Amino acid sequence: MTPLRALGGTSDILPEEARAWQQLEEKARRVFHLYGYQEIRTPLIEEAALFTRSLGEAAEIVTKQIYLFEDRGGRSVALRPEGTASVVRAFIEHGMDKTASLSRFYYLGPMFRAERPQAGRKRQFHQVGVEALGSASPYQDVEVLALLVQILKEFGLKMGSPGEPGVILKLNNLGCRNDRPVMLKKLADYFAGHLNDLCEDCRQRFKVNPLRILDCKNEKCRSIAHGSIPPESEWLCADCRAHVDTVKKALAALKINFEWDPRLVRGLDYYSRTAFEIVHPEWGAQNAVGGGGRYDDLVAMLGGNPTPAVGFAIGLERILLALGEREEKPQGPKVFIATVTAADIPDGMALAETARRKGISVVPNLEDRPLKRQMEQAEKLGCSATVIRGESERAKGVVLLKKMASREQIEISEGTWVETLQKFLSE
Numbered sequence: 001m002t003p004l005r006a007l008g009g010t011s012d013i014l015p016e017e018a019r020a021w022q023q024l025e026e027k028a029r030r031v032f033h034l035y036g037y038q039e040i041r042t043p044l045i046e047e048a049a050l051f052t053r054s055l056g057e058a059a060e061i062v063t064k065q066i067y068l069f070e071d072r073g074g075r076s077v078a079l080r081p082e083g084t085a086s087v088v089r090a091f092i093e094h095g096m097d098k099t100a101s102l103s104r105f106y107y108l109g110p111m112f113r114a115e116r117p118q119a120g121r122k123r124q125f126h127q128v129g130v131e132a133l134g135s136a137s138p139y140q141d142v143e144v145l146a147l148l149v150q151i152l153k154e155f156g157l158k159m160g161s162p163g164e165p166g167v168i169l170k171l172n173n174l175g176c177r178n179d180r181p182v183m184l185k186k187l188a189d190y191f192a193g194h195l196n197d198l199c200e201d202c203r204q205r206f207k208v209n210p211l212r213i214l215d216c217k218n219e220k221c222r223s224i225a226h227g228s229i230p231p232e233s234e235w236l237c238a239d240c241r242a243h244v245d246t247v248k249k250a251l252a253a254l255k256i257n258f259e260w261d262p263r264l265v266r267g268l269d270y271y272s273r274t275a276f277e278i279v280h281p282e283w284g285a286q287n288a289v290g291g292g293g294r295y296d297d298l299v300a301m302l303g304g305n306p307t308p309a310v311g312f313a314i315g316l317e318r319i320l321l322a323l324g325e326r327e328e329k330p331q332g333p334k335v336f337i338a339t340v341t342a343a344d345i346p347d348g349m350a351l352a353e354t355a356r357r358k359g360i361s362v363v364p365n366l367e368d369r370p371l372k373r374q375m376e377q378a379e380k381l382g383c384s385a386t387v388i389r390g391e392s393e394r395a396k397g398v399v400l401l402k403k404m405a406s407r408e409q410i411e412i413s414e415g416t417w418v419e420t421l422q423k424f425l426s427e
């Protein structure tokens, strides 16, 4: 029989890698709480329409990458390719758009995109992200950016500025829904004169959304796109200009470095005004460690009360890639309970339960096998101590405590053995 394997682009996270994941998740939760964000957990599957409506019918994530299928009831469902649309759906479904207060959510978990797998690009990958709903203030954008930078520092990444080592924050303003048609018309006029030089994909993009051409990785398209951006004064409204000025000034006040990039467009259609990415300068095309921006129209687009919002998501696989291999010994049990004969096993299990109730991580022997083999297992598990118990110890009302590093063995009374063990483990 052909052995079964994990699907391409999905990975098992084994115990020796899991510690690094847990540490990132713990750090993220700590920083999210410091900024007043609360966890939200949404389902991994949703009605497909949620994503087609939110992300844009023409967005590559929808046309090429979304995992779509019909469920047993004939409904069209999708594995979530990102978290924002689901958070907004939940926000509306639970009536949070009807209250005037600010909602701040964070989430961690797997997302699914059918992309060609490579380093840092998976079909099941993991994001941590935040969504702040209810404020149109440019200072809300800046606070979200401050949180993003703080979390990356906490993870151990260095924030660089252009020309210096470290990851870089790239920032742009995409304008609001009134500016968009003006911008698109100007781009379309420009690209219409270069259609024959664009790649096949970009000729398609030209028909559906010329903004997407700016995101093409093809060198020729990039050089054509270089001259395509009209000056802000020709398309960005006064409110958007004021918004971006405030964002830039507040970032400077908080000493957050950024690179202004007028060609930065995001792969999802719901953004307006502030859009940003954190890029790793040495990574080439797949260089985004995280990204996000404002999406002031999405709540209304999905049927809720109009609610301005801003957020970001970070890809954890890419963080681990940026930090380099960091395998750590998984945290194993601290204590092994060895028993002399098979008849002693239930007694050993009872000792294990007593120790666990005091918060000590314990594995008891469950097999009929010689003590020597049991000691070998204790070594393999990396235990600091082994407690040995047999008929004669029971008769004397004691247990034997063997300290694995020094090989020293002491006899302790069964009335105080857990306390003695705790003291030894904390030394």
Ligand code: HAM
Pocket: 081, 082, 083, 084, 113, 115, 120, 121, 122, 123, 125, 126, 127, 129, 130, 131, 267, 268, 288, 289, 290, 291, 292, 293, 294, 295, 310, 311, 312, 313, 314, 315, 316, 317, 318
């Ligand atoms: P996104 O830019 O599509 O934004 O994804 C955010 C991050 O997820 C990327 O920067 C990257 O690190 C990671 N990522 C994306 N695709 C993959 C993949 N196939 N394999 C590994 N990592 C990947 C969003 O998802 C938005 N929901 C962010 C947001 C939140 N905007 C507003 N609020």
